[in-house]
Each structure stands twice: as C-alpha cells, then as structure tokens.
Amino acid sequence: MTKKIAVLPGDGIGPEIMDQAVKVLKALGENFEYEYADVGGVAYARHGHPLPEETLGLAKSADAVLFGAVGDFKYDTLERSLRPEQAILGLRKNLNLFANLRPAVCYPELVSASTLKPEVVSGLDLVIVRELTGDVYFGKPRGRRLSPDGAFKGAEEGFDTMRYSRPEIERIAHVGFRTAMQRKKHVTCVDKSNVLETSQLWREVVTEVSKSYPEVKLDYLYVDNAAMQLVRAPTSLDVVLTGNLFGDILSDEAAMLTGSIGMLASASLNEKGTGLFEPSHGSAPDIAGKNIANPIATVESAAMMLRYAFHMDEQADRIENAIKSVLAAGIRTGDIWSEGCRKVSCSEMGDAIRDAL
C-alpha cells in the first residue's frame, strides 16, 4: 500500500537537508508518495501565513509528516501569530501530536565533539518523552490585563495558565513507560511538585500509571535537579518523562550535551502512533544555501518515521546502520569534523548514506 508522506522543508537549511532525507528514503525502493508544501517563513512570504490551510490539510491527510526547520531573522519582527514557530505549534495542536520523543545519543565517533568530558558522555543514550499539546503552552486563559489582585493590582500584567488534566497525563505516561519497556526499563518523572499544583497531579498520575509496568523502575526529580543531573551524570538516565515546558528546556540541554545536535531527530506522535518527524536542531539561516549543513538529523527523522509511523523497523535499521557506517568511515560534515576525517558537503553526506544502505 502506498504511504503518503507530507514533506515540509521550511526555512533556512530546511530544503537542503530535506533533499538528503528524501534521497535516502527513495533509495529504499518502497512505495512512498511525496507531497511537498510550504511551512514557516517561506509559507508566510508566499501565502501570508506560516501554516496555510493547504499545508495543514496535506499534513492531516498524509500518513506521516517529514518536517525540516522553520525560522529566519527576517521574520523576527512579525507579530507573534504570524511568526514561523506558530506553524510548529499549530501542527502539534491540530494533529494532536501529544507525545514528543527526543533521543539524545552520543555516537562513539563523536564523543570528542561534546563540551563534556568523554568519560561523562560516552555511552549516553537517553530519551526525553515530552508532552506536547498541553501545559502553559496552550492553557487558557492567557493574555494581557490589568493585574486583578496582589501587591501590583491595577498594573499591566502578562499571564498564562499552566494546566494538565488526568487523562492528558495518563496517555503521555503510558508512552513513557512503553518506551522504557523497549529500553533500559527506567523512567525518571520530572516535575516541580514541591511548588506547582499542576506538577503535583502530574506526579500522582505518573505514579499510578507506573503500577501497570511493574518491571519499570520509576524515580523522580524536580526539574531544577534534573537540569543538574543532565550535566553531572547524564548516563544515569534512560527515559525522562515530563511536561511540555520542562521538556522543551531539558531536551535542548540534553541534545547539547552530546555535542552533535546536528545528529539528533525527534518524533511527535498522536494517538494513532503516526505523526511528525523532524531534526532537533533549527533552521540555521546563517549557513542556508551553502550546502554545508549536516543532514544526518533529518535522515534520522526519516528513520524514526519508518519505525514509529509505518512500523518498518527493518528499513529504519537499514538507514541507521548506513549512518553508523558512514561515521565509521570517517565521513563528516563541517560541524562534526575533526582531524583525520574527510569533510563533505550536505549533499555528499546524503549520497554517502544512500550508497551505504
């Protein structure tokens, strides 16, 4: 059966890295159909909105979405509702992508690229399971008003609502524990339950859900402590289960620990297990169009798509093994290059992975 893939390259280096992912996918010889659409700044420029109706419609009708990156300096002065990032938030909400999986893996060949000592990051292999459609990101009411009470009553105030309901926590907790079952069977629940009501319910519900997974070890960290443990002993973590806001912060911190954020992909899944797949890095407008970006994270996103959305584990493995063999052969884009390796362009890296399939 044909699978329809919505391909949304976006801004900056988006198009060039996406080309490599599609090149590699095509080489698998599967029955995939690729439909392209504009998203982010380029969509605003062409259609007046970062997430045009047509793009959203395509994303909804596709079997999976492959997403490049969005954002560019030139859109920084737009009002927020028209800025490129709104496309990301809109896709998450409209496609109900509540489960975000962000692996942070330190590839053995790239240990030295980390700012952390090799002995601290070598073997690092954790995944942040971040809730993606709730929390203070989407909670209402929110806005501007005159402060209704407190010491500054009457002053102008900005406000947002942090909130999580029991079923929202339950479904992401199940994703977290199921993920752990396929890994080292260890979940760390991260919250701020010593201060926040939202976090207190979060911790209660995660604890309840854990009873269905007796083989999984569950422990807890306050988010401030989690930010420390990531620096102190990141290899002590396996699955980090957390809300939207804390997950945003910790997943970027974790990605940076590896020193090779150009290698890391993420999956954003809905109830049906399909969803959106994208590199963890941004659109890097400063190097766009130069054919020097690292496409590996996007190729890895394609592998995650095969694994999670299409249940094509064998083909996903083929891509991931190809990435590993290319790294083992000393082939590197500039961002991960080191003495003794061969420096290649973005498209040459795509070719190398395709050839290694």
Place this chain on the structure above:
Amino acid sequence: MTKKIAVLPGDGIGPEIMDQAVKVLKALGENFEYEYADVGGVAYARHGHPLPEETLGLAKSADAVLFGAVGDFKYDTLERSLRPEQAILGLRKNLNLFANLRPAVCYPELVSASTLKPEVVSGLDLVIVRELTGDVYFGKPRGRRLSPDGAFKGAEEGFDTMRYSRPEIERIAHVGFRTAMQRKKHVTCVDKSNVLETSQLWREVVTEVSKSYPEVKLDYLYVDNAAMQLVRAPTSLDVVLTGNLFGDILSDEAAMLTGSIGMLASASLNEKGTGLFEPSHGSAPDIAGKNIANPIATVESAAMMLRYAFHMDEQADRIENAIKSVLAAGIRTGDIWSEGCRKVSCSEMGDAIRDAL
C-alpha cells in the same frame, strides 16, 4: 552600630556548615549579634510548622538572615504545606525578597572538578539574576478542579497561573542592569516570549529598562536555547536576567557546570537591599552530622551578606581572599579533593578560613 543577624541553620548539614560561617564572621571582630531560630524540618518537628511565627518574626526584625539548608527524607511524606521547602517560599514572600543573585564561578584550582572540559569552564564567572516572588510560583488562581474546557472538559485537572506585572519586571530588571554595570556590562534576558504572554511582557519591559543603561549590552535567549548555551559556551554569559521558574532551572544547571556547587552562595534581596543569604546547595541529609560537608558556600554567603546587606565591602573581600588562599594552599573538603591536596573536615575548613583572614 550593632547589626542583628538571624541565623537559621535548618536541617541536614545546615548546622555544621553554619557553625563555620559564624566562626569566620566572629573572627572579623565586628559588632554583630547572632540570634538563632529553627527553620525547615527541624522547626516542623519542634514547633509543628517549617516556618514558625517566631522564626519569621526574627527574620523580619533582623538586619539580615543567614540561612543554612532545609529538607530531609523524613519529611518527604508530609503534606506540601508543612514540608521544609515551604519555609523558603514563606521567607521569600514575607520578606519581599524579589531579587535572587546566584553567581556561578569556576575557581581556577577546581576547574578539573567540572564534568565539562577545562577549556569550556575555565574563567566561568556569571550571575543569574532571578526574580523570586512572582511567576507561576505564587500566581493565583491555582489548585485542583474539574477541567472547565478543552478536549478533557470535566476531567480532574491541576492548574497554576504564570504572571508578571510591569512593576515587578521593572524592579528586577534594574537589579540586573545595575549588577551588570559592576561586571562585564552584558545582560542576557532569558524568557520564552515565542510562546508565553508573560514572557512577551517580560521581554518588552526589560528592553525598556535597558534604555536607562546605555553602556550595558542587552541580548536575548529563549530559555531552551539558554539551557544549551550554558553547556556549549558558558563563559559567553555575564548577567542572566530571568523569571522565577526559568531562574530556578538555569541557576542549578549553571552551578553544576562549575563542578563545585559546594562553593556557591546566593543572595535574596528586598527593596532595601537587605535580605537572606544561603548556600546554593541543599541539606545533604546523607552526610549530615559527619563533619565532612563543605562549608565554603555558607562562608561565602556570609561574605555576600556583608557586601549586599551591610555594605562592608572590605570585610567581604577579607573573607573571599581567605577562601582563595585556603584553596591555593591545597586545603580541600572531600567533595572538591583531588590528588596532591590535603583533605580536611568541615570544621577544619572553617578553622583554616578563619586563620587565613
């Protein structure tokens, strides 16, 4: 004129590290009066509340508060309103301690204690200026309810309110810029203004306040990016100006980068510039009573008290120079010990600093 210092040792290692700070302060020969009171778990055990009226009264009447640490496993099962951390939140709110300064400094002798590579952390010297009495920590309404709307309407929900008013942002921004004027004249405003209304006002007001400090360079980072930059290039930062929640996370991350959180102190100040001074580390109940804790952060807190609350810069310098000379002499508690140094106990470290005054 006599200065009254409220001494609140607290739980765990609190009493033993506090003894060293008081020992060093006394050796200065100044006209200080020390009044002790219970706080945290020990206060709950003796008086039924982690912040008894008497303790709060003393803190309010004193010229400054010297705080040890609170928390112990045995109080983890108490309901939240009686847990030791509530004493911290209660003191902040009741003493109006809106400005929290948390320096993260990497001492040259201790560079190797960091999990980061020496070239990444050497010379690290930043300060997180964290707002401490607003944000989602104290915003109302908050609690449990049946979800009033959305996809899970009617389900049990936990919720909190994130909010900042213009005058709250203004006063902490002034602290940030004034701090920068005494340092490298560089403020980094950290928020999540691409998503949150609260952050958007935060960024606007910080930008406005910056106009009064034309010599200070102002730049901006989203909080997720800030968590990355701390790992990638922490020495590129000088003053990080941020809200209560983001400051909680980033200050702990920054402290851990130095590898010697046992060395770092913090000041929590009110409008009058006086306030509460405490080590950045916790109560470490696992090593309490063994006389092996590192008292340097608490001694450094005393130095911060002299500098900020009492404007006794000369005496603060004496203490800080004493700490430096003790480190230079190779004297170390266990947590920062390395080959070739002399390992001392908590009280011996206190003696060594006193003797070096």
